Every structure is written in C-alpha cells, then in structure tokens.
Amino acid sequence: MGIRLYNSLTRGKEDFSPGNPDRVLMYVCGPTVYAHSHIGHARSAVSFDVIYRYLKYRGYKVEYARNYTDVDDKIINRANEEGVDPAELAVRYIKAFDEDMAALGVELPTYRPKATETIKEIIEVTERLIGKGFAYAVDGDVYYSVKLKKDYGKLSGKNIDELEAGARVEVDERKNDPLDFALWKAGKPGEPSWESPWGMGRPGWHIECSAMCMKWLDETIDIHGGGRDLIFPHHENEIAQSEAATGKAPYARYWLHNGFVNIEKEKMSKSLGNILNIRDALKEHTSEVLRLFLLSSHYRSPIDYTQDSLNEAEAAVERFYKTLKRIADECPDAVAADSRPSGSEERLNGLIEAMDDDFNTAEVIGNIFKEVNRANRALDEARASGKRTSATELSFILFAFKEAGRFLGIFNKDPEGYFREKNSRSAMPAEEIERLIMERNEARRLRDFKKADSIRELLLSRGIALEDTPKGTEWTVRR
RNA sequence: GGCGGCGUACCCAAGUGGCAAGGGAGCAGUCUGCAAAACUGCCAUCCAGCGGUUCGAAUCCGCUCGCCGCCUCCA
Numbered sequence: 001m002g003i004r005l006y007n008s009l010t011r012g013k014e015d016f017s018p019g020n021p022d023r024v025l026m027y028v029c030g031p032t033v034y035a036h037s038h039i040g041h042a043r044s045a046v047s048f049d050v051i052y053r054y055l056k057y058r059g060y061k062v063e064y065a066r067n068y069t070d071v072d073d074k075i076i077n078r079a080n081e082e083g084v085d086p087a088e089l090a091v092r093y094i095k096a097f098d099e100d101m102a103a104l105g106v107e108l109p110t111y112r113p114k115a116t117e118t119i120k121e122i123i124e125v126t127e128r129l130i131g132k133g134f135a136y137a138v139d140g141d142v143y144y145s146v147k148l149k150k151d152y153g154k155l156s157g158k159n160i161d162e163l164e165a166g167a168r169v170e171v172d173e174r175k176n177d178p179l180d181f182a183l184w185k186a187g188k189p190g191e192p193s194w195e196s197p198w199g200m201g202r203p204g205w206h207i208e209c210s211a212m213c214m215k216w217l218d219e220t221i222d223i224h225g226g227g228r229d230l231i232f233p234h235h236e237n238e239i240a241q242s243e244a245a246t247g248k249a250p251y252a253r254y255w256l257h258n259g260f261v262n263i264e265k266e267k268m269s270k271s272l273g274n275i276l277n278i279r280d281a282l283k284e285h286t287s288e289v290l291r292l293f294l295l296s297s298h299y300r301s302p303i304d305y306t307q308d309s310l311n312e313a314e315a316a317v318e319r320f321y322k323t324l325k326r327i328a329d330e331c332p333d334a335v336a337a338d339s340r341p342s343g344s345e346e347r348l349n350g351l352i353e354a355m356d357d358d359f360n361t362a363e364v365i366g367n368i369f370k371e372v373n374r375a376n377r378a379l380d381e382a383r384a385s386g387k388r389t390s391a392t393e394l395s396f397i398l399f400a401f402k403e404a405g406r407f408l409g410i411f412n413k414d415p416e417g418y419f420r421e422k423n424s425r426s427a428m429p430a431e432e433i434e435r436l437i438m439e440r441n442e443a444r445r446l447r448d449f450k451k452a453d454s455i456r457e458l459l460l461s462r463g464i465a466l467e468d469t470p471k472g473t474e475w476t477v478r479r
Numbered sequence: 480g481g482c483g484g485c486g487u488a489c490c491c492a493a494g495u496g497g498c499a500a501g502g503g504a505g506c507a508g509u510c511u512g513c514a515a516a517a518c519u520g521c522c523a524u525c526c527a528g529c530g531g532u533u534c535g536a537a538u539c540c541g542c543u544c545g546c547c548g549c550c551u552c553c554a
Contacts, residue, residue, distance in 0.1 A: 011483085031554075040554040047554095073552065157482045158550070181552095205552045227554030232482090234552075258554070259484090262547090269553075296502085297492065301485080302547070309491055312503050319502085322516070354493090363493050366501035373501095373518085380518050384510090449512055456514075467515050474516095 003058065003356045006300060008231060008255040009155055013358060016254070018222040024055055024062045025217040027252070028109075029209060029226035029234070032069040033093035034078045036277040037100050039290075039305055040227065040261045040268060046291055046409075047258045047299040047359075048225050049106040053407040054355050065111040065216045067209060068094050071192050071202050072115075086192050087116070100278040104287045105409045111216045115208040119194045122203045122211040125245050126183045126196075134244040138174045140186025140199040144241055146179040152240050155255060156232035181237055183207045206237040210245070224252035228259055228300075259302045261294075276305065286421075289314045291410045295361040316369070317410075318476075323372045324401070325415035327394055329471055330379050334394035341392065344399045351404050361408060368404055368411065371397045383470070419476065426477050428462050437466065437473050 003016035018024045028048045031041050048066075055062045070090035079086040094114075101108075115122075126142050129135035135144045146152050146160065153159050163179060172178070182204035187193030193200040203211075213221060219242070226235065235255065242251040260267065263274045281290055293313040297303045328335050354363035375397045382389035405412030426433070440455040456466050465478040 008483095029554080032552080038554080042554090044554045069552090153482095156549075159481085162481050163550075228484095229549065229553055232549060260548070260554075267548085267553095301492095304491085306491090308503085312491065316502060319516095326517080360493075363500070366493060369501050376517055377519095380510090383517090444512080447512075453513070465515070468511075468513095469516075 003055075004358060005254055005256065006358050007253075008257050009250070009252075014254070018060065019220065019253070021059075022061045024060045024223070025221035026052065026055070026062055026064045026223040026225070027209070027213045027217060027221055028064070028066045028224070029230055030066040030068050030112075031093075031097055032072050032074055033090045033097060034072070034075040035093065036279060037093075037097050038268060039263075039276045039278060039281055041097075042100070042104055042278045042281070042290065043261050043294050043299075043303070044225075044227050044258050045101055045106050046104060046294045048256075049409060050295065050299075050361060050407060051223075051225070051256070051359055052109070053107060053409065054359060057403075057407045058356075063111070063217060064109040065113060065212065066109040067212050068097070068112065068114045069205070069208065070094065070114045070116050072205060076191055090116075096279075100282075103282055104278065104291065107409075113212045113216055115203060115212070116192070118208060118212050118215060119203065121215045122207050123184075123194075123196050125207060125211050125214065125241070128245045129183065129241060132244065134241070135183055136176065137184075137198045140184075140201055141174070141182055142184035142198055143175055143180040144183050144237070144244075145176060146181070146240065147177055149240050149244055153236065155239055156236045158232060158236070181206060181233065183241070206234055207241060209234075209238050210242040210251075213242070214246075219246040220248050220250070221252045223254045223256060225256040225258070228257045231255075231257060256299075258299045259297075262302060262304045264306050265304055281305075285310055285314060286317070288410050288413070289317050291408070292317055292365070295408060295410070296365055298362055299359060316365075320368070320372060320411055321413070321415045321418040323375050325419065326379055327375055327398065328415055330382070331389045331391055331394050333391035334389070334398055337391055337395035337398075339399065339402065341395045341399055344396045347396045347400050348403055351400065355407065364404055364408065368401065371400055423475070423477055426464065428459075428464060433459065433464055433475055437475065440466075441473060 004013045005016050006013050026048075028044070031037055045066075048064075052062060052064050068090075071086070075090055076086050079089040082089065126135060129144060130137065130142065133145075134148055135142055137143075153163070160179065184196060184198055184201050184207075185204055186198070187200040187202060191202065193202055213224075224235070224238075239251050243249045262268065263276055266272060266274060268275050285293075289310065290313075293305070293310055294303070296309075296313065296316075303309075350367045351364050354360045354367065357363075375394060378389050378393055401411055423430070436455050436459060440452045443449070443451040443455065459466060459475070460478075463478055464475050467474050467476070
C-alpha cells in the first residue's frame with residue numbers, strides 16, 4: 001500500500017503516483033505580503049509542511065516551491081496608505097512571514113521564489129500565450145481569453161456560460177469577454193513597473209504562479225496546493241494559462257486544498273475585525289500547541305479556533321511530555337536503547353497507514369495517545385509490583401513517538417527542554433519556588449499538614465502547581 | 480441562482496460496507512497525610528431525520544431538515 005490522497009480535480013481519493021519518485025514536484029501558493037500573516041496562513045503552511053515532511057519520510061525526493069506574491073494591488077494600496085515604497089513593504093512582510101514560519105517549526109521549502117524575481121519568465125509565458133492565440137494585448141494590458149479552452153472550469157466545477165450570467169466582475173470594455181483576466185497590467189505612475197513588449201507594467205496575479213512553477217519545477221508537476229478559496233478563480237486560471245501555454249495536461253496531477261480556520265465559529269474577516277495573526281496567537285500558546293491544534297483535525301476540514309480547543313491542545317501536549325519525562329525518570333534503559341529497536345517497525349504500521357490515507361494526522365495523534373496510555377500503564381504496573389519496567393516495550397513506544405515527531409513536527413522535544421521552557425514563564429522566581437517547596441517538605445516531614453497545604457495553596461494562587469512524585473516534589477506553571 | 484462541503488456522545492474529533500479511535504469535561508474507584516499526576520471502570524444498542532440497496536451501512540443511493548464555503552486578487 002502506498003499513499004492515497006484526495007484530489008480536488010477529480011473529487012476523490014487516488015493512489016499517489018508521481019511522474020518521478022526521485023523528483024516529486026510540489027508547489028504551494030504562499031502569501032501576498034502586505035500584512036502580518038494570520039492563523040489561516042499558518043494552517044496552510046503547517047498542513048503542507050507535514051505533507052512535505054511525510055513524502056520525504058516515505059522515501060520520495062521532493063522539490064517543494066512556495067512563493068511570495070510581492071507585487072500586487074493590495075501591496076501597492078497598503079504602501080500608499082503608509083507612504084512607503086511597495087517593495088520595502090513587501091520585504092518587511094516577507095521577513096515577518098519567515099519569522100512566523102520559523103516560530104511554527106515549518107521547514108524551509110526547497111525554493112522560495114518571489115514574483116518580482118520572475119518577471120522575465122512571466123513575460124515569456126505571456127508571449128507564448130499571445131503567440132498561440134490564447135491572449136491579446138490592449139493598451140499595455142494583456143488578457144487571457146477564457147473562452148478558447150473548452151475545459152475551463154474543470155477544477156472548480158463551473159461552466160463558463162453560468163459564470164457569465166452571474167458575473168459580478170465589473171465590465172471592462174477593452175476585454176473581449178468579461179471573464180478574461182489580466183496576465184499583464186499596464187503600469188500607472190508611481191507603481192512598481194518593469195519593461196515589457198507591451199510597455200512598462202507589472203504581472204497579473206495568476207500568471208506569476210504558472211511562471212514560478214515552470215521556472216523552478218517543471219511544466220507538469222505532481223502536487224499543487226493552497227487554501228480552499230484559491231480553487232476559483234486563482235487555480236482555475238493557473239490551470240488554463242499553464243496548459244494553454246505548454247499544450248500539456250494536466251498541469252498538476254494532484255490538487256490539494258486545505259480548509260479554513262474560523263475564530264470562535266466565525267469566519268475571519270476584516271469586516272468582523274477578528275483576524276488572528278500568527279504572532280498574536282504565539283503570545284498565547286506555544287508553537288507546539290498551535291501545531292497540535294491544527295493537526296488534530298483533517299487538513300481539508302474547516303476548524304474552529306476557540307479558547308476551549310486550544311486549551312485542550314495544551315493539555316494534550318502537557319500529557320505527552322509528562323509521560324515522556326516519566327519514561328526518562330523511571331526507565332532510563334528505554335531511553336538509552338537503540339533508537340530503532342529491532343521488531344519495532346510493526347509498531348509504526350498504524351501511524352503509516354493513517355498518514356498514507358490522505359495525511360490523516362488526527363488519527364495519528366489518536367494513536368499516539370494510545371501509546372501514551374500504554375506507556376503509563378506499563379510504568380504503573382512496574383511501580384505497583386516493585387519490579388523494573390520492561391525497557392523493550394517502552395523503547396518501542398519511544399520509537400513510535402520519535403518517528404511521528406519527524407513528520408508531524410511536534411512531540412520531538414526532550415522533556416527537560418519542554419518543562420524548562422514552560423517553567424521559564426513563571427511569574428515567581430524559581431529559587432523562591434524551590435525555597436517554598438523545601439519549607440513545605442519540612443512541614444510535611446513534621447506532619448504539619450496545615451502548614452504544608454497552605455504553602456501549596458499559596459503557590460497555586462501564584463500559578464504554580466505542585467506534584468509529589470516518587471522522585472520528589474515537582475512544580476509546573478499552570479495558566 | 481450555480482458549484483462544493485458538512486451534520487458522530489456534554490465539548491473537540493477519527494472512522495466511508497462487518498459488532499463506534501483518541502482527547503477534554505463529568506461520575507466512581509486505586510494510589511496519596513491531603514492533593515496532583517497516572518491507572519481502572521462508567522459515560523453514543525448508536526452515528527441530523529425518513530426511506531431504499533445489501534446477509535450486513537455511521538459508511539452506498541434518494542428525499543427532507545439544519546449549518547458552512549466558493550462564485551469579490553480572502554490561506
């Protein structure tokens with residue numbers, strides 16, 4: 001069995017069969033850099049990050065390109081509002097996006113092209129389209145003729161006649177057809193412009209992806225991804241222009257689209273003012289909690305960012321690392337064991353099967369918590385019987401965690417690091433906490449439980465929770 | 480109006496033909512000076528509703544109800 005994935009183009013699951021397993025080509029639409037990226041961008045980036053990691057994990061050689069749209073109406077408008085240069089604004093938000101991605105633990109794609117660095121190729125594709133009669137130039141603009149390709153609409157399931165009937169696009173007299181879209185836009189004074197056969201101007205939105213894809217990957221690629229909302233018109237137009245230009249179809253074999261993130265059940269939108277930036281979310285939760293939250297549902301389903309679901313993700317991360325710490329404390333042999341214990345491959349099967357089935361990270365996470373339960377049970381039994389725990393069983397479990405951590409990009413810290421980081425956010429200095437713990441333990445030794453309990457309550461009121469374990473008293477920050 | 484998706488326990492969420500994963504909450508128990516954590520048990524005879532196909536359906540088909548997305552250069 002191999003990977004099966006849901007293809008938006010055929011609306012069904014298909015066996016993944018790339019053109020060349022040693023060079024799987026994947027392109028994902030990146031951000032338009034005119035503002036800080038929000039949690040929706042995070043979902044797209046994390047979803048495809050996991051897909052990228054998993055394909056590599058399964059032995060494919062992957063070339064992954066994710067672009068930056070760094071010239072666009074929104075960028076120009078925002079730059080004008082702020083009175084800065086559009087290019088400068090774009091650079092600023094590319095940097096911010098890169099920082100956000102790094103904070104989320106998103107691996108760098110193989111290529112990160114920018115539209116403005118692909119102007120030559122954009123012009124070349126546009127010329128090809130004109131040469132083949134699929135595009136026409138008017139007053140410095142170049143438009144793509146939607147009607148000339150009869151399979152237009154195959155991705156979004158739209159048909160041209162109905163689109164025309166309900167067209168909400170403002171009619172531009174210079175277009176042959178209201179549905180035609182701009183490949184090249186004539187430059188206005190003060191806007192970023194490049195020389196072209198049609199005069200000074202800048203690229204349209206859809207064409208940049210086709211050009212970047214061809215430049216860095218190929219004329220036919222394996223996987224093309226992006227948010228659901230990009231299906232129409234962006235990806236539909238990309239397919240049309242790419243296939244028209246190259247004469248090859250399909251442009252991309254598999255189209256993958258991630259679902260939206262709602263905030264407290266409402267769609268994120270400027271009008272509602274509920275756009276949640278990645279950096280703001282990271283002030284409330286660690287990147288691991290955010291990633292776990294995002295990966296706890298299937299990547300195609302819509303998800304709700306709510307206080308409750310984030311708290312649950314946080315509790316789950318905590319439970320995971322607590323168990324990891326227990327294993328390290330109570331069965332060091334398991335940690336010291338071979339990182340790939342023989343006979344453990346079977347242990348991975350459930351995880352692999354889940355991931356093979358359209359990247360079902362939710363099921364993988366469910367399986368991981370089954371293993372967490374197994375580990376705790378084994379440790380409890382050892383504690384009760386006074387015998388040492390079987391290191392073999394636990395080393396299998398650790399192996400499963402480690403492997404899953406490689407493609408999920410979570411659950412891969414060492415427990416010491418996790419708790420150190422968490423406890424570093426304590427409002428009370430660690431020395432003071434330690435001093436109070438010693439004081440309480442002295443009281444406990446003297447069986448002055450009233451005093452012991454009052455110290456614990458004092459700490460709890462300051463956000464510090466205590467746990468008496470066989471290894472001594474431990475503390476953690478509780479929100 | 481066109482296209483697409485969804486509806487699984489108190490909440491979140493897997494499961495797409497063979498007796499309903501996982502997490503959170505709750506209740507009871509073990510452990511503990513007491514807690515916490517962990518573990519154990521309980522918690523959907525049932526998967527929006529109604530029909531149909533089938534030996535067998537949450538899973539396939541039809542209809543109904545409810546929710547949502549796209550059709551606006553919003554991931």
